[in-house]
Amino acid sequence: MIDADDAVHWWGLVLAPALLAAYAYAAAAGSAARTARASGAPAAAALAAPAREAAGLLLRRRRTVPGADTLLWRVGIASVPVAAVMAVLVVPVGGRAIADLSIGVVWFNAMEVLLWGGMWLAGWGANSVWGLVGGYRYLIQGLSHELPHMFALTTAAVGAGSLRVGDIAAAQQDVWFVLVMPAAFVVYLVSALAMSFWPPFDQPVGRDLSGGAAAEPSGPDRLVLLAGRHAMLAAAAAMAVPLFLGGGAGPLLPGWAWSLLKAAAVLALLVWAGGRVPAVRMDRFAEVGWVVLLPLVLLQALAVSVFVVAGWM
């Protein structure tokens, strides 16, 4: 699957997870600060809240559940951070990715679909009705956003004529894809929130289910699940940069700095958006996904295809 010219930058195997962890923490801290501000508390103090929570989880005793499929449960939980790390392997920072695969877009999509299985197992394996329903909700959410999401990715790939993420970033020398295909960008952002079950798409771990798929994991298990979720959001934000925002292109600063800055901006936008609206009910979102988002992004793909055939891109 890896072509001869698929350069693999092994040094990044250390750097990329570290960067991803930093962004994931920033997402958690930003979200805690946002809620603290809403409740009238000083936002600065909340920046350390995720670290304090993590400390408590490390100390906490882990529990087992009767009838739980412990192996599948733990595999499901572990797959969340694993999928996030695997997804960023193909995301270039300043033009260099760890593995700039010829099918990078498909790889990214596959990692996200891995999460479907992972979240289902995490919910089902716990042998609890809350986890089970949380797992269901993640799947129905996936069924609602996945096709629009795939067509949003496809639209960017069509615009560049390549499935290689590096090529897609390079194809935006003249004009960023966000200007050519704004609908695809919006759909991508919506699905980025949904794939990482981030508010307002956090019903799989919703308060109304006592935490849903996250109701039963305790201690280190819980830490892995929550950290993985934040990492997935960070990975999705980072991927938006080469797909729609010109990759590392920008004045003055080096390419890697622009990539990181743009990713941080997208992440900040996603975290901020999460606090502005109530949760989207999954039973109602299915309709929106299929009746609104899918036709919208298909029209977008059609328009971009016409541009490409006409030689305008």
Added chain:
Amino acid sequence: MDMRADAAADRTTGVSGIARWLAHVSAQRPLLVTAVGGTECRLAVERVVRERGLRRALSPSEADTLVECGPAGSGVDEAAERVWDQMGEPRARVRVRSAEEAGARIDEARIALLDLPAQRRAAARRTDADRVEDQESAEPGTDDGAQTADEAEDPGQDRQDRHDHREHRDRQARSRHHDGQSHHAHEDRQGHGRDDAEEHERAPGRGEHGGHGNAHGHGQDHDREEEGGGQEDHEGHDHHDHHGMELPGGLVMADRGDDRDGLRLDRLHIAIGPVQADWPAGLVLGLTVQGDVVQEAEVAVQTPSVEDVSVFWDDIARETLDPGALRFRAAASADSLQRFLAVAGWPDAAATGLLLRDTLLVPEGQATGRTRFTRWLRRVRRSKLLRWSLRGLGPIPGGDRLAGPTESWPVPARLHGDAAARVGRWIDDIAAVLMPDTSDTFLAPPISRERSGPPAGGLSSAPPFPPLGRERAEYARAAVALLPDMVAGQELAAVRLVVASLDPDLESLAVYLPEAAHD
């Protein structure tokens, strides 16, 4: 404590410096359990939690502090006991009996949490107790294949031994958990002693996903099956009865029944409440679900004896024209609204609502925040997404009458309409004191709460306007009566929203209409 003493303590107790440090930097995560009559305490605890920048737990798996608010002596206690059993060390448990002691009790819990050697000893005692139970019951040590990882607080112990037993204890705790579906006690368990309960829980053939198979609900679950008709499998909480498919660990498959689309699906029996975040105190909703769709529902109310119950949202509002009373009503509405927003998955808006509630109740610094609250109220009122989520949910037609045991009574006007309409009424109550163009009561003098005698007896001398408590009692009576039919056929998300949009005040119900509170 100086470092040398710490180090000495480390050597004797086996608590590492890292564990100690983690405990110090960790944030306390309280799980609130509110009994009927505990509203005042709940509000105080929620205020303390907010002021300290803490977050409340949603489930026992993430909680380290169990805070019981209000009087003991109802079924809520037993639910709290089971939740306590599900919490792993380090853990602490306190009861808050009055609003003034909320802060002190939470401090107490924090101190207990930081005492790691004591936590260690408590964990060992729990393990030993389970070991004794194991021998007595001579239950074969079934192993569900679970692995327990090294725990930070546990270096250098006889790990294998401890783990075996811990695992077992955890499993028992979880079986308790799963019987009632976590934190969600079932009223029919009240009569069982603990030993009795555990014996039943060990019986093979309880539970499945989501743990219905309620070992205590003898009778009840069978009755349900008979009513439902068409089930092939028994719930199998009785060893001899069950002929369902047996799974590893002695569990059986769920029974099955036709769903709304005519498919045969698993039926689970679960209960929501009384220990549940953002849930009316004392309410237990027993549900038969397929997937997450509710087939049948029944409501139970867990109240302590009436003498113990004080109605918080009550006497101040006897004269509705008084600005302080309006403000108090607005605080009650803000409380309901913030809980609703939390259930609707809008934690930031809920946080501001909670701040507003506290501001309305204790008016120091009252002039600050008006802009914030006005903006917040406007955003909630105009949220298209919220309206879209609530559209057509939980409708109650106007003009209905409900049949009581002796007489029928009309459904209170505040219940009419769908969930959005009911939420809109809370918003109106708040706007009445918040919006500059209506009145300036947001800046009104502090509320002076004066307690009147127990109102249950002296209703003949009622003031010209009905007391807020009585109004809320009639509202709660109708809500509880209508609830089962409203939630049947709905998804769990809708069930939570419907209940939150009703938010029945069982405290008022217990005091003003005691006969209705024990249906």
